Amino acid sequence: MSGKKKNSKILIGKSFKFGDDISTDLIAPGRLFHLRSNLPRLAEHVLEDADPDFAKKVKPGDFVVGGMNFGLGSSREHAPAVMKIAGVGAVLAKSFARIFFRNCINIGLPALVCNTDKIESGDVLEIDLKKGIISNKTGNLELKFNPLPGIMIKILDDGGLAGHITKNKGFKL
Amino acid sequence: MGKTISEKIISEHAGRELKAGDFAVVDVDVVMSQDGTGPLAVSQVKKMGFREVKKPEKSFFFIDHSAPSPRKELSNSHIVLRDFASRTGAVIYDIGEGVCHQVLVESYTCPGDIVIGADSHTCTSGALGAFATGMGSTDIAVGYALAKTWLMVPHTIKINFNRKINKGVFAKDLIIYLIEKITSDGATYRALEFGGEVGARMGIDDRFTISNMAVEAGAKTGIFPSDEITKKYLEDQGRIDCFREITADRGAKYEKIIDIDCSVIEPMVSQPHTVDNALPVSSLEKIMVDQVFIGTCTNGRFSDLKIAADILKDRKVAGGVRLIVVPSSRDTYLEAMEKGVLKTLVDSGAVIQPPGCGPCVGVHQGVLGDGEVCLSTQNRNFKGRMGNPDSFIYLSSPATAAWSAVKGYIADPREVLG
Numbered sequence A: 001m002s003g004k005k006k007n008s009k010i011l012i013g014k015s016f017k018f019g020d021d022i023s024t025d026l027i028a029p030g031r032l033f034h035l036r037s038n039l040p041r042l043a044e045h046v047l048e049d050a051d052p053d054f055a056k057k058v059k060p061g062d063f064v065v066g067g068m069n070f071g072l073g074s075s076r077e078h079a080p081a082v083m084k085i086a087g088v089g090a091v092l093a094k095s096f097a098r099i100f101f102r103n104c105i106n107i108g109l110p111a112l113v114c115n116t117d118k119i120e121s122g123d124v125l126e127i128d129l130k131k132g133i134i135s136n137k138t139g140n141l142e143l144k145f146n147p148l149p150g151i152m153i154k155i156l157d158d159g160g161l162a163g164h165i166t167k168n169k170g171f172k173l
Numbered sequence B: 001m002g003k004t005i006s007e008k009i010i011s012e013h014a015g016r017e018l019k020a021g022d023f024a025v026v027d028v029d030v031v032m033s034q035d036g037t038g039p040l041a042v043s044q045v046k047k048m049g050f051r052e053v054k055k056p057e058k059s060f061f062f063i064d065h066s067a068p069s070p071r072k073e074l075s076n077s078h079i080v081l082r083d084f085a086s087r088t089g090a091v092i093y094d095i096g097e098g099v100c101h102q103v104l105v106e107s108y109t110c111p112g113d114i115v116i117g118a119d120s121h122t123c124t125s126g127a128l129g130a131f132a133t134g135m136g137s138t139d140i141a142v143g144y145a146l147a148k149t150w151l152m153v154p155h156t157i158k159i160n161f162n163r164k165i166n167k168g169v170f171a172k173d174l175i176i177y178l179i180e181k182i183t184s185d186g187a188t189y190r191a192l193e194f195g196g197e198v199g200a201r202m203g204i205d206d207r208f209t210i211s212n213m214a215v216e217a218g219a220k221t222g223i224f225p226s227d228e229i230t231k232k233y234l235e236d237q238g239r240i241d242c243f244r245e246i247t248a249d250r251g252a253k254y255e256k257i258i259d260i261d262c263s264v265i266e267p268m269v270s271q272p273h274t275v276d277n278a279l280p281v282s283s284l285e286k287i288m289v290d291q292v293f294i295g296t297c298t299n300g301r302f303s304d305l306k307i308a309a310d311i312l313k314d315r316k317v318a319g320g321v322r323l324i325v326v327p328s329s330r331d332t333y334l335e336a337m338e339k340g341v342l343k344t345l346v347d348s349g350a351v352i353q354p355p356g357c358g359p360c361v362g363v364h365q366g367v368l369g370d371g372e373v374c375l376s377t378q379n380r381n382f383k384g385r386m387g388n389p390d391s392f393i394y395l396s397s398p399a400t401a402a403w404s405a406v407k408g409y410i411a412d413p414r415e416v417l418g
Helices: A030-037 A039-043 A078-085 A098-107 A150-157 A161-168 B005-014 B038-047 B072-088 B100-107 B120-128 B137-146 B171-182 B196-201 B204-212 B228-236 B302-312 B330-338 B341-348 B398-407
Strands: A010-017 A063-065 A090-093 A111-113 A124-128 A133-136 A141-144 B023-027 B030-034 B059-062 B091-093 B114-118 B131-134 B148-152 B156-162 B191-195 B221-223 B256-261 B268-270 B278-280 B291-295 B322-326 B373-376 B392-395
Touching (some): A098 A111, A150 A161, B005 B114, B005 B156, B005 B221, B038 B137, B072 B091, B100 B114, B120 B131, B191 B196, B330 B341
Parallel strands (some): A063 A090, B291 B373
Antiparallel strands (some): B268 B278
């Protein structure tokens, strides 16, 4: 899959479907705590306890699609970070746990709230971040996602929170 | 219009009047991370080009999650934190000092503060009337560098704990009961504000337990108003000067008010693999346990260890069961030592480990084997939490944990306390 098109906010990729309550322990487990100082190595195990083969199958630009309360649990930013390093282009879920959602935006990984019932593993999605539309090319249907709060769009546009702070020498929200 | 506690504290820190739903950049009073999240925060501080922290005396690092270090990669992460703290003047609590949240409430958090921490259970400090919330490492890096963060003022759900608590039932049972009722995302993005006649009388340790688990319902924070009980605690800690009365205004607007009749609550157990998958111990089939763990920021305080010791006195841990006890701080450890609680526990067969997170995070000090069952007083039981996705974690109060250690299966503490 092609990932991000040049000069646009269109993402294209294949979806990997997971269920409800995907915790940060399933994404970046405590038993691999020692790899937090080596995120590329930790990324080789991303989501391993939910799908042992995910890290091998995921291609740059692909999407992780969850159900309710995606990312519940610990504040470890390493969880969205290793998803991003593994190539995940965006996370879609019916709802997100608060800290995980905030962390995604902070590291520049789009986290989109939408009804994921009509997305299956393997479906090819085209996501227009600006328009808020997800086109399921396989299922041949369109889904809308909830727009992000203005503050979060600014942070995403600056490439994440660190980018925002560096660029503006502080908060400019 | 009347304000909730969150609206009040966030307005104060933003320097303007705010209500639920508003966004603001605010000053923060306490910023912290631990050895699992701190190294990334340090690298983010450096990446943003900062060489100093804004308020070193209010910037904290805790080495509690893998302490003492079980392997070289973690030892090296610890060095990163020690070096950064020593260079910037930030405060560091090294191995054996205790769990970050417990040290903060003992020595630093004041009513009315905004506390941010790179640990989801930062909400524990809410028990003292602070707005305390967990964030990721980059947010905390910005907190270290600027002593500021951005927040959305949360809508508040008021939880009234009413009537009375029955014998053998504890704060842990109340909070598990509540989470079972509202589910593990029932309070996402919301603040929980605790009250009711049981809440108003509740001791400070019980409040810590309840605020600690607010995040297990998805909440941003879990706050108790500060009152005479808070004042007495701060006085005992030698910190009376930081006491302020913080309460919600009359007419504060709540998104929802939930009344809990505590008199119907029995000892509760969360079953694998979510906290809201809970039921009364009395309805549970016979679940044999391999390991029992009493400790953590949820239930590792002196009062928790004392309850366990009272049950284990002149009794033995069942054959084939490992009982691990971890005091939540050095002060807790010393008090338990001085008052003979540790001796009672060791006599019964318990293994005592140094203050810290112990086996809760799955790094060390009690990782479960394949198919093993652990009953723990910690706050979450997600698949793989204790280091093995092929194991099973149940959660309960220290009383249920201690009695179960004696029986060898998950057992109702009212059999011994009733």
